[in-house]
Amino acid sequence: MTPRAIRILLIAGLFAVWLAASALGWTNPIIIASPDALVGALLKDFPRFAEALSVTLVEIGASIAIGWAAGVVVGLVAGRFGALAGLAAPILTSAFAVPLIVLYPLLLAWVGIGWPSKILFGVLSGFFPIALNTLTSVQRVDPRFAVMARAVGATEMQIFVRVIARLALPGIISGLRVGTALTVIGVVVTEMLASTAGLGYLISYHTTLFDTGHVYLGIALALLVVLVLNYVLGTLEKRLGAWRVVQQEAGQAA
Amino acid sequence: MSTVSTVIEARAIGRVFSHDGAEFRAVDDVSFTVGEGEFVAIVGPSGCGKSTLLMMIAGLEPVSAGVCLIDGEPLRAPQPRKVGMVFQDATLLPWLTAAENVEFPLSLTGEAREARRSRAAALLKLVGLDAFSEYYPHQLSGGMKQRVAIARGLVRDPRILLMDEPFAALDEQHRMKMGEELLRIWTETRKSVVFVTHSLNEAIYLSDVVLVMRTRPGRIVERIAIELPRPRRFEMLGGEYVGRVRNRIWELISMEVT
Numbered sequence: 137m138t139p140r141a142i143r144i145l146l147i148a149g150l151f152a153v154w155l156a157a158s159a160l161g162w163t164n165p166i167i168i169a170s171p172d173a174l175v176g177a178l179l180k181d182f183p184r185f186a187e188a189l190s191v192t193l194v195e196i197g198a199s200i201a202i203g204w205a206a207g208v209v210v211g212l213v214a215g216r217f218g219a220l221a222g223l224a225a226p227i228l229t230s231a232f233a234v235p236l237i238v239l240y241p242l243l244l245a246w247v248g249i250g251w252p253s254k255i256l257f258g259v260l261s262g263f264f265p266i267a268l269n270t271l272t273s274v275q276r277v278d279p280r281f282a283v284m285a286r287a288v289g290a291t292e293m294q295i296f297v298r299v300i301a302r303l304a305l306p307g308i309i310s311g312l313r314v315g316t317a318l319t320v321i322g323v324v325v326t327e328m329l330a331s332t333a334g335l336g337y338l339i340s341y342h343t344t345l346f347d348t349g350h351v352y353l354g355i356a357l358a359l360l361v362v363l364v365l366n367y368v369l370g371t372l373e374k375r376l377g378a379w380r381v382v383q384q385e386a387g388q389a390a
Numbered sequence: 391m392s393t394v395s396t397v398i399e400a401r402a403i404g405r406v407f408s409h410d411g412a413e414f415r416a417v418d419d420v421s422f423t424v425g426e427g428e429f430v431a432i433v434g435p436s437g438c439g440k441s442t443l444l445m446m447i448a449g450l451e452p453v454s455a456g457v458c459l460i461d462g463e464p465l466r467a468p469q470p471r472k473v474g475m476v477f478q479d480a481t482l483l484p485w486l487t488a489a490e491n492v493e494f495p496l497s498l499t500g501e502a503r504e505a506r507r508s509r510a511a512a513l514l515k516l517v518g519l520d521a522f523s524e525y526y527p528h529q530l531s532g533g534m535k536q537r538v539a540i541a542r543g544l545v546r547d548p549r550i551l552l553m554d555e556p557f558a559a560l561d562e563q564h565r566m567k568m569g570e571e572l573l574r575i576w577t578e579t580r581k582s583v584v585f586v587t588h589s590l591n592e593a594i595y596l597s598d599v600v601l602v603m604r605t606r607p608g609r610i611v612e613r614i615a616i617e618l619p620r621p622r623r624f625e626m627l628g629g630e631y632v633g634r635v636r637n638r639i640w641e642l643i644s645m646e647v648t
């Protein structure tokens with residue numbers, strides 16, 4: 137059996153257990169909602185969830201656009217100049233280790249309860265892993281490529297853009313994957329903590345009402361967002377970095 | 391031997407590295423010339439500065455003392471139109487095909503696509519890889535990658551080809567085969583070649599002149615003209631003359647490897 141088949145079987149199995157347990161009445165519907173409660177929530181409150189989803193998607197979209205751009209630019213610039221990298225790497229690493237959520241009350245005080253605080257937190261969540269990954273990917277590029285490029289007449293700018301940044305690209309995309317996942321978490325979690333709109337808000341609102349079916353629907357939609365984003369980035373990573381695995385194997389053999 | 395014009399002239403060049411206040415003379419007072427169409431090998435023990443010396447001739451490493459002339463002009467920066475370069479590692483860009491890798495130097499100066507294409511095709515044919523132009527580096531063997539690197543080094547039709555232990559990563563069989571190939575390419579293109587190696591056989595088999603280097607500081611201790619007829623053949627390596635030259639070089643090198 138292929139790993140893919142095993143994965144599908146595993147998920148289908150869990151699903152079946154959930155269906156059976158709900159149908160046979162083994163579970164408390166307040167703790168574990170039945171599938172029909174989820175479907176019921178979808179039918180009854182579809183417009184509200186669609187609206188919440190669109191709010192969350194806009195917040196995530198804005199956070200990704202800002203966080204990606206800022207993270208990649210800072211990572212590239214810091215990676216380009218050795219002295220700057222020495223300065224930036226420890227700061228980025230320690231900032232990455234801080235549970236940013238402790239700062240959220242501050243952000244609320246600064247920009248209020250509305251969408252700006254979600255976007256700000258989403259950007260912060262994604263920025264550090266993206267900048268750090270970009271920085272280390274640039275620094276890890278084999279310097280012999282730069283020497284080669286200089287020898288064939290590349291300018292400093294061409295060496296950086298067409299050789300070093302391109303060689304670092306698969307690593308940068310790995311960082312984007314981590315950063316994007318953290319951005320989605322950041323946006324949804326801050327919606328749950330304090331807000332008046334979005335998927336996270338609906339999840340936490342219905343939790344307090346013990347509408348477990350609605351909570352599940354919210355969770356399912358949030359998972360869907362993560363799955364789609366992850367799929368897009370995974371495809372991108374594979375397409376732009378197909379050579380990397382082979383390259384590393386060859387490097388070890390040599 | 392007829393007089394030929396000089397394409398490379400190193401005048402007392404040296405390279406000093408300073409580390410923690412201590413100075414290390416990697417290359418000291420090296421002078422030599424390379425004539426048009428000449429094949430010169432530089433041999434020496436590892437760490438003797440032969441790669442540093444080559445990097446200085448390429449303009450990739452600053453010169454601490456002396457001056458290096460390419461075509462009579464002092465060298466300050468890499469001269470990609472005059473000097474092609476092949477490294478020990480092929481350093482092919484992994485996301486480009488063989489043909490695109492050969493084109494890469496031309497793409498930097500914005501040369502027209504069609505011209506680039508046909509130039510790359512001609513060079514891949516020269517190195518015997520015309521059937522592999524659409525292959526990616528990871529689909530090529532070590533020897534094939536070096537052939538692509540040689541084609542890339544020649545793509546701007548430079549008069550000089552500098553090679554830094556280009557076949558050192560290959561096994562003995564491929565190494566001899568590539569040596570033969572290189573001589574064929576050299577015969578067809580008549581480039582001036584400077585070839586760094588630590589293999590005495592390779593140096594003698596390929597070259598008109600062998601420059602022998604020694605360590606600490608790295609310097610040239612002898613210039614040996616190889617008086618073997620061309621085309622060269624493998625059997626010559628077993629001959630009495632080659633044996634004598636090899637012993638002489640070994641003597642010079644091993645005096646300090648004690």
